[in-house]
Amino acid sequence: MRITINGSPRDVAATTLAEALAEANLTGRIATALNGTFVPATLRETTPIRDGDAIEALAPMQGG
């Protein structure tokens, strides 16, 4: 299945958001959105992903 993670296409075997993040080595303090909607950390393991989904995984960054 092909999804997009942080703007880059990626083929994954994952079926949940948590598995997709693990496959992409996205760990640590991050927040996630699936197709533009926030998904809390507590729901990642039970949130299914489908072909064509777009995941954003955001981390703390400098800001003004």
Added chain:
Amino acid sequence: MPVFYGSEIDSALMLGTAGYPSPKILADAFARSGAGIATVSLRREGGGGQDFWALIQSLGVRLLPNTAGCHSVREAVTTAHMAREVFATDWIKLEVIGHADTLQPDVFGLVEAARILAADGFKVFPYCTEDLTVCERLLDAGCQVLMPWGAPIGSGLGLNNPHGLRALRAAFPDVPLVVDAGIGLPSHAAAAMEMGYDAVLLNSAVARAGDPAAMAGAMADAIRAGRAAYLADPMERTDMAIPSTPVIGRAFL
């Protein structure tokens, strides 16, 4: 000292974390500034996010995540939710940008996003203009602090509309007000504080200075002086001279 949503902060300087030459210089600048609040953001994790998290944890300041770069209500609201989880705070510096060149707030989207977020328990710090009507709407939406711009973000132009900022202060005497954006020099920050503003939020003026830590110290001094001057109740301005030396007893020569 400013009180935001019931929390008293022991500095009127709020400092951004972007654009420093190195993490060490950022930490030095914060130490010299005495800032009580640091603004931060969220970006795609491409390495570095976890190190930055460790760095800001070591600063010993309260975090104010922003929604910088969001141009729609939906983006800003989603970003705010992500920030609340990552930074473990319900404080959010709400930016809904309306214009690419000036980074002027989209005040219509700002009010809408503020209402949504306030209803969801966020403590919203809106980056806004000094427009009295917009600010009234933001308060109606649930904001308990207002952050009008001094000038466009990163411009260093200072206070573009001092009359408007003074009018805002007069219109909302009990609302915490922060000049956010446009500060370039300590004199700009002092001027905001002399008007009775509760705090100043700046970033580029320190980060882009030749010696960021020294400029952070200068900003802190200016903000302290400006606040002290406001509390000392400055004299009225007049257009004509008023002799300061007594006229009575003057010799006829």
